[in-house]
Amino acid sequence: MMKSIxxxxxxxxxxxxLALTMISCKNDDTTPEMPSMYTQxxxxxxxAINTVFVGSSMKDNFNTTAPSAQGAAYQSAFEAxxxxxxxxxxxxxLGLDAATFTTVLATDVLSVSLDGTTTFFDGTNVxxxxxxxxxxxxxxxxxxxxxxxxxxxxxxxxxxxDSNDKAFLTTFPYLASxx
Amino acid sequence: MAxxxxxxxxxxxxxxxxxxxxxxxxxxxxxxxxxxxxxxAPGVTETTSDITDFYAFQSPxxxxxxxxxxxxxxLLSPSASAGATFDENVMVExxxxxxxxxxxxLVIQCTFENGMVTAYGPVAPVSTGTSSTLVTSANTVSTNxxxxxxxxxxxxQNGVKLFAGPRDDPFFMDFAQYGEIIAGNASSFNDPGTxxxxxxxxxxxxxxxxxxxxxxSGTINTWVTSNRKQ
Numbered sequence: 001m002m003k004s005i006x007x008x009x010x011x012x013x014x015x016x017x018l019a020l021t022m023i024s025c026k027n028d029d030t031t032p033e034m035p036s037m038y039t040q041x042x043x044x045x046x047x048a049i050n051t052v053f054v055g056s057s058m059k060d061n062f063n064t065t066a067p068s069a070q071g072a073a074y075q076s077a078f079e080a081x082x083x084x085x086x087x088x089x090x091x092x093x094l095g096l097d098a099a100t101f102t103t104v105l106a107t108d109v110l111s112v113s114l115d116g117t118t119t120f121f122d123g124t125n126v127x128x129x130x131x132x133x134x135x136x137x138x139x140x141x142x143x144x145x146x147x148x149x150x151x152x153x154x155x156x157x158x159x160x161x162d163s164n165d166k167a168f169l170t171t172f173p174y175l176a177s178x179x
Numbered sequence: 180m181a182x183x184x185x186x187x188x189x190x191x192x193x194x195x196x197x198x199x200x201x202x203x204x205x206x207x208x209x210x211x212x213x214x215x216x217x218x219x220a221p222g223v224t225e226t227t228s229d230i231t232d233f234y235a236f237q238s239p240x241x242x243x244x245x246x247x248x249x250x251x252x253x254l255l256s257p258s259a260s261a262g263a264t265f266d267e268n269v270m271v272e273x274x275x276x277x278x279x280x281x282x283x284x285l286v287i288q289c290t291f292e293n294g295m296v297t298a299y300g301p302v303a304p305v306s307t308g309t310s311s312t313l314v315t316s317a318n319t320v321s322t323n324x325x326x327x328x329x330x331x332x333x334x335x336q337n338g339v340k341l342f343a344g345p346r347d348d349p350f351f352m353d354f355a356q357y358g359e360i361i362a363g364n365a366s367s368f369n370d371p372g373t374x375x376x377x378x379x380x381x382x383x384x385x386x387x388x389x390x391x392x393x394x395x396s397g398t399i400n401t402w403v404t405s406n407r408k409q
Contacts (some may be wrong), residue, residue: 035305036290038270038406041228044216045402047350059220066308067274067402068281107281109400110235112245112371114390118236126402128398130247131236137352155367156360159353165377166347170239173331173342173385174246177348179257179378 040064044110047120047136052085052144053078053105062108071107078102085144086153092143093150094126101143132168132175137161223280227252228405231381232350235401238387244338247287247404249275250381253348260326260345260380265291268408271384272311275301275393276400278376282307285393288314289343289384296334296343296384297321301392311406338389346383348376 027157034093042063044050054062065073079102083089091097096104111127118129121139130136138158145153166176216230223229231253238244249271253262270290274283287300290313302317322334325344334341353372359365393399 005361014279036270037409038272038311038313039409040309040311040328040404040406041226041269042220042223042230043402043404044233045400046228047232048216050220060222063223064309065218066282066287067276067400094393109276109281109402110233112235112399112401113237114396114399115247116237116395118245129233129236132234132349136349140282158370159357159368159374160370161351161353161374164347164349164351165374169351172238172333172340172387173346173383174248174300175248175346175383178255178260178327178345178347178380 037130043067043108045110046105047130048140050103052140053081053102067107067109071103073106075099075103075106082144088147088152089144091148093146094143094150095148106169133163135162143175190361223405227264228269228407229253230403230405231348233401233403234349237319241387243390244387245393246385246387247401247403248326248349249273249384250346250348250350251384251405253350253379254376255345255380255382257378257380263327263345263380263382265296265324265343265382267292270311270313270406270408272404272406274404276403277394277397279398279400281400286311286314287386288317289341289386293326294324295321296324296341297387298334298339298341301388309404311404338392340385340387341381342385344383344390345380348379348381350376352376364372 024170045067050059050062062070062074079098082098082102087097092101110130113128117125118131119125120127120130120134120136141159142150142157145156150157168174168176183234216232230249230251232250234248236246238246252263270288273287275285276282277284284303285301286304287298288311289296289298298320299314299317302314305312305314318337320334320336320339320341322341323332325332325342331342331344351374353368354375356365356368356372360368
């Protein structure tokens with residue numbers, strides 16, 4: 001009797017172990033992988049915006065604030081920074097006063113046209129994208145320091161580095177091979 | 180101030196310029212960091228998630244496509260470039276807003292694993308804002324991460340092209356002279372200037388997608404983010 005109970009126990013135990021093994025095998029085969037979750041550390045829309053307009057204590061916060069929340073959080077600080085940089089700022093070559101200009105800048109997204117020329121500024125088109133060869137720093141210096149007709153502070157409106165040190169490619173991936 | 184001023188006011192102008200430059204110096208003395216976004220913030224400076232630059236333009240090869248470029252890990256010397264790698268725990272996300280509310284309607288998510296780069300999308304995100312979930316159900320394109328000194332490895336799937344690897348930094352600027360101006364040591368840029376980024380490399384992700392996948396026509400807003408795996 002005792003033997004038979006022991007046997008039965010053994011059989012049940014073996015069955016249980018087998019069942020557990022099978023369940024765990026089945027789990028391995030069918031359980032979806034846990035979704036990969038990520039937390040934002042850095043972001044960028046237009047060139048040099050964080051660099052020029054965001055105070056050092058706020059840079060990490062700016063990088064982890066969604067663009068839809070940046071305008072309300074940073075516009076006034078951007079305007080103060082612009083007027084400190086250029087106390088004579090009235091309007092720029094785009095005709096934007098300080099409040100309007102910094103309202104545009106504080107939401108740090110790059111607008112891109114899907115209908116034609118894409119350039120930061122090419123003399124005709126304004127803020128329709130950013131191409132590799134665009135001299136974006138001189139454009140920004142002009143808009144910050146150049147006044148309404150671009151003629152003010154002539155020594156500060158162009159860094160006189162107008163092109164890259166290596167030719168871009170005409171085919172994908174367009175960026176030049178590394179040095 | 181008018182652009183053309185009588186000579187009698189010149190000293191006054193000089194004073195104003197000095198004040199302007201001093202203001203610059205005070206404002207930026209603690210913020211001597213590299214443009215365009217190179218090493219822009221203490222939390223990410225010199226880390227594998229530091230975005231140096233972002234470009235978005237119509238494809239030079241195909242007017243029906245848009246090219247997105249994200250550059251990371253700036254100012255790599257040629258000798259440092261061979262050993263530079265993408266962080267497998269960092270996902271690079273291109274965000275696309277198609278209705279002008281600065282909230283992403285579509286994302287392209289790029290991951291780096293076992294020497295391969297994979298781009299998911301363009302696809303609607305699981306959630307918007309500063310937390311992201313990889314959309315594994317999206318269309319993907321993969322290719323080898325191009326090694327330093329090798330020909331570019333290009334993925335091409337569903338009309339989407341993908342590249343990842345070291346490239347010449349396409350950014351150019353006389354950042355050194357900018358620093359001198361901000362520090363009050365110079366009153367203007369030099370002509371010609373000197374490209375501070377000449378001879379340096381970045382880790383680039385380049386993706387080209389049909390416009391039809393990102394809104395088709397009109398204007399989109401875009402930005403790039405780097406995101407660490409939780």
